[in-house]
Amino acid sequence: MTERQLRTWENLQEVTELLRREVGRDLWNDAKLSEAEFTVLAHLSMAAKGTARPSECARAIGWDSSRLAHQLRRLEKRGLVEKAASEATDGRASLIALTDEGRTAYRRALGPHLRSAQKWFADALSDEQVDNLADALETLLRHGSQLAAAPTAEPRA
Amino acid sequence: MTERQLRTWENLQEVTELLRREVGRDLWNDAKLSEAEFTVLAHLSMAAKGTARPSECARAIGWDSSRLAHQLRRLEKRGLVEKAASEATDGRASLIALTDEGRTAYRRALGPHLRSAQKWFADALSDEQVDNLADALETLLRHGSQLAAAPTAEPRA
């Protein structure tokens, strides 16, 4: 790695840690929700009837099932989500549902959260910077997904 | 926020979460160190004699004193760091020191960690993409630091 690459890598870590912290803090102050809670509520709010299977929800937001299960337990404790009776044929499946309180909490959080993202992120960058950043991120995402999908190089015969 | 800004914001979160996870996993597999441990050891390794004051160390790596204190407790438990007798005039000050084991652990971790950062980050991007990314990150960092320094807008008289 060159000096410039290293500096940029370090800057990436510093910036994202800052943004995570500050936007997370705003979300908590504005709506008493964590980023993780907001993410799950957002997905359930999109879904028809506000219900979803854990596995499908986890896939949609890019989490593993363990992470989601822990978050669902915490959300259930807060009363924002509840388990619903599953009518599915698959006996393993369960069904989670937004409560009214959960739906309300998400609705009240959405606006302030977008405003916070604008304040810390979008307000800082020109259109051109956003375009360039988007390009780099897409490249990194493709590269990373590819590497993650083939963790151990297995030379085909 | 425009659609493009929002997408880029979401991508930034997704990419950085991916990189954090994968590089952290590499560091653990290669050297049995977490990112947080590596960060502290790196700073102590820079310092003359491998010692530092907690407050100075925290400032240098951009942490608050609580975060560092927790990390130092865990590092001390692992035997990578120890408290040293402080010869300072200020009775509040303490002094932390790298142990031999800590120094060795850092030395063994450095190479693989840089290689991991190259693999997940630097290998993906062209020189031009790195330049553009660096520009956006510097802008975000300036913007964020400025906002963080003046959290409540106080109009001067």
Added chain:
DNA sequence: AAACAGTAACTGACGCGTCAGTAACCTGGC
């Protein structure tokens, strides 16, 4: 000297995310 604000170091509580499990269920081949 006493009171004060400020700083250095630390702690407990708590939510988060990863890992290594476990239990229940489904689905294929035999």
Added chain:
DNA sequence: GCCAGGTTACTGACGCGTCAGTTACTGTTT
């Protein structure tokens, strides 16, 4: 039918990071 291998959901342990404290010391003000 039955078993092997995969899937779904969940859990306990543990390190991390934030917040709201506490304690001990320092410099300043009166």
